[in-house]
Every structure is written in C-alpha cells, then in structure tokens.
C-alpha cells in the first residue's frame with residue numbers, strides 16, 4: 014500500500030481537472046475490464062451501483078450492451094466534472110441511470126440490500142486501507158443476498174518487466190501521487206477476508222501495468 018493517499022479534496026481537484034483524459038487509460042484498463050465483464054454476469058443484473066464512475070464510459074457500455082432493459086444504474090463520484098461527463102454520456106438512459114456527486118466518504122447513499130452489483134474500477138487503489146475496509150463493509154450492506162462485488166484495481170507486477178513498471182509507478186506515487194492519478198498498486202484479495210466468497214480472481218497485465226479483477230459474493 015502507498016505511504017500517502019490523496020485527501021478527498023486533492024482527489025476531487027485532480028479528477029475535476031483530469032476529466033475526459035481519464036479515457037486515455039483505456040489502453041491498459043480495457044483488457045482487464047473485459048475479464049470483469051466475462052465474470053460479473055451483468056446480463057442478469059437489476060440494480061447496479063458504481064463507486065467512482067469516472068467519465069461514465071463503462072456505465073454507457075453496460076447500459077448499451079449488457080444490462081437487461083429494466084436494470085437501473087447509480088453512479089457515484091467525488092468529482093463534479095466526472096459527474097457531469099457521466100450524466101451527459103448516460104442521457105439516453107436517463108430514466109433508469111442516475112449519477113450523484115459524493116463527498117468521498119465510504120458511506121454510500123444507498124439503502125440496505127438495494128442493489129445486486131457493486132462495481133468499482135480503479136478507485137479502491139486511490140483510498141487508504143481504512144477506507145477500503147469501510148467501502149467493502151458498505152458494499153456488503155447495500156448488496157442484496159446473492160449480489161456481486163465487482164472490482165478492478167491496480168496491482169503489483171507479476172513478471173520481471175511488470176515488476177519494474179510497478180517499481181517506477183510506486184516511486185513516482187511516493188514523490189508526487191497526482192502524477193499517477195493518486196493510484197497505487199494493492200492486493201484486493203487481502204481485503205476480502207472471510208466476509209466474501211471469491212468467485213473469480215485474475216490478474217491481467219498490459220504494457221507492464223497489472224490489474225487485479227475480483228468478483229465475489
């Protein structure tokens with residue numbers, strides 16, 4: 014884990030500025046997202062909550078290609094720029110897709126057992142260990158029985174080249190976290206403990222940048 018994480022104010026300021034540029038990360042994110050899509054059974058989802066929806070790129074794809082026509086979506090993000098980008102992108106599904114600005118605290122504005130998918134990609138790697146634990150407790154609270162936790166996060170290198178990339182990444186992060194969007198590698202599996210049953214876990218590395226995909230119930 015990183016020695017220092019961005020404060021909520023710093024994360025908000027960074028992503029308010031970064032905005033649409035987030036989609037450039039697709040180069041290394043998309044192969045891992047494909048893994049997540051293969052295992053998260055979104056075709057049978059009925060209510061999906063996404064923490065840190067970014068520009069809404071994944072949400073739009075899910076609404077267009079995967080969700081049943083009755084499925085609802087709630088995107089949450091700390092950045093006003095990201096919330097506006099996602100709202101604009103999800104306009105065609107405005108009747109069932111909502112986006113909400115948050116303060117960044119782990120508490121989710123969602124009722125107990127109100128959703129059947131809790132989705133978060135490249136967000137937990139921005140948070141402190143304590144916030145990750147609290148976020149997973151919240152995910153457990155809002156998921157209905159049988160619901161799925163669907164996560165993707167930066168993780169540690171697996172091979173010599175990816176370990177080298179990871180070393181460079183973490184060095185940059187320790188000097189100035191904003192240069193890597195505040196994200197630093199972590200091991201999601203270390204946080205799921207006995208509360209979750211891991212249904213699928215896979216690490217996918219692209220250009221030496223590794224992502225851990227984890228689906229649990």
Ligand SMILES: C[S@@+](CC[C@H](N)C(=O)[O-])C[C@H]1O[C@@H](n2cnc3c(N)ncnc32)[C@H](O)[C@@H]1O
Pocket residue numbers: 021024025028029035042064065066067068089090091092095115116117118133134135136139194196
């Ligand atoms: C690295 S981006 C990932 C965006 C998107 N999920 C993706 O995979 O492209 C991190 C996103 O999480 C949001 N974020 C950061 N900290 C947050 C927090 N504490 N609560 C909610 N959103 C947060 C940022 O504004 C940004 O949109």
